[in-house]
Amino acid sequence: MTDPRRALVTGGAGFLGSHLCDALVAEGHNVIAIDNLLTGKASNLDHLRNDARFEFRRLDINQPFDCGEVHYVFHFACPASPVDYMAHGIATLKVGSLGTFHALDVARKYNAKYLVSSTSECYGDPLEHPQKETYWGHVNPIGPRSVYDEAKRFTEATTMAYYRTHKVDTRIARIFNTYGPRMQLNDGRVIPNFMKQALRGEDLTVYGDGSQTRSFCYVSDEIEGLLRLAKSSEHLPVNIGNPTEFTILECAKRVLAVTESKSKLRHEPLPQDDPKQRRPDITKARTLLGWEPKIDLETGLRLSLDYFQKAAEENTISAQR
Numbered sequence: 001m002t003d004p005r006r007a008l009v010t011g012g013a014g015f016l017g018s019h020l021c022d023a024l025v026a027e028g029h030n031v032i033a034i035d036n037l038l039t040g041k042a043s044n045l046d047h048l049r050n051d052a053r054f055e056f057r058r059l060d061i062n063q064p065f066d067c068g069e070v071h072y073v074f075h076f077a078c079p080a081s082p083v084d085y086m087a088h089g090i091a092t093l094k095v096g097s098l099g100t101f102h103a104l105d106v107a108r109k110y111n112a113k114y115l116v117s118s119t120s121e122c123y124g125d126p127l128e129h130p131q132k133e134t135y136w137g138h139v140n141p142i143g144p145r146s147v148y149d150e151a152k153r154f155t156e157a158t159t160m161a162y163y164r165t166h167k168v169d170t171r172i173a174r175i176f177n178t179y180g181p182r183m184q185l186n187d188g189r190v191i192p193n194f195m196k197q198a199l200r201g202e203d204l205t206v207y208g209d210g211s212q213t214r215s216f217c218y219v220s221d222e223i224e225g226l227l228r229l230a231k232s233s234e235h236l237p238v239n240i241g242n243p244t245e246f247t248i249l250e251c252a253k254r255v256l257a258v259t260e261s262k263s264k265l266r267h268e269p270l271p272q273d274d275p276k277q278r279r280p281d282i283t284k285a286r287t288l289l290g291w292e293p294k295i296d297l298e299t300g301l302r303l304s305l306d307y308f309q310k311a312a313e314e315n316t317i318s319a320q321r
């Protein structure tokens with residue numbers, strides 16, 4: 001992707017979508033971001049507004065859409081935190097199905113390269129550990145997380161069908177827990193929750209006994225992996241995540257250390273179907289893309305501290321109004 005070509009990013013006002021827009025503009029592309037702002041925030045793109053190479057349109061991709069010729073389609077539209085996708089279950093299923101068809105139709109019409117954000121949730125509460133791309137997963141198809149898990153599994157199936165049937169030049173990234181600036185403070189995910197609580201001196205809410213594990217990737221590493229995948233010609237899914245695994249208790253301790261907070265831990269009930277363990281096997285990304293994350297959790301939390309500090313202050317002020 002060295003030529004200045006036009007890239008479309010669905011979900012461009014979201015956490016990952018907006019960072020992707022930044023990276024594409026920095027690489028010299030003309031970027032059109034579209035978002036219905038259900039969970040994305042237009043302010044994530046404020047800094048790009050006056051850039052001639054950038055355009056934002058508020059648009060619902062569950063209706064057929066066409067923003068003119070594009071050379072790349074990055075399909076990132078979808079509520080992504082458990083709190084958000086459970087609150088917007090039907091919208092999540094629709095964007096994973098209808099939205100995906102429409103994004104693929106655009107890629108097909110313009111013969112554009114296509115990359116979709118899929119998820120480690122395709123593996124469900126995994127029985128294979130760490131998770132390789134060849135693992136089919138252990139997903140509850142009717143539980144509270146199913147709206148997201150099955151939407152993304154459907155997205156993957158649809159993407160493979162367009163590749164096989166229409167020869168669309170598709171790629172599938174399975175994204176594991178990612179964090180960094182522009183995450184919504186109140187989206188309920190563990191790092192924003194813990195950062196907000198630690199910075200306000202509130203108890204950190206550890207769900208269950210905190211022995212469940214996650215593997216956290218800093219956003220700049222994630223975006224680098226996604227761009228490398230976009231430039232590759234791999235059509236089958238590729239895990240893009242950080243393979244260093246932490247228990248949620250260890251994660252809480254890292255947050256307390258980085259924020260120098262004296263907050264205590266408070267245990268709350270574990271949500272239904274909360275995966276007990278999650279860690280990507282990234283052999284495929286290493287071999288195929290020459291990619292691996294560089295930023296460890298503590299460094300990434302330090303890099304995010306300013307953002308969370310400001311967000312926590314603004315949120316407190318607006319809550320007092």
Ligand code: UDP
Nearest residue numbers: 082188189190191193205206207212248274
């Ligand atoms: N979690 C927690 N306290 C919180 C928020 C989340 O202990 O305040 C736990 C949650 O139960 C899960 C892990 O942290 O085991 C990661 O949750 P998150 O919502 O960030 O995303 P998930 O990986 O489950 O999609």
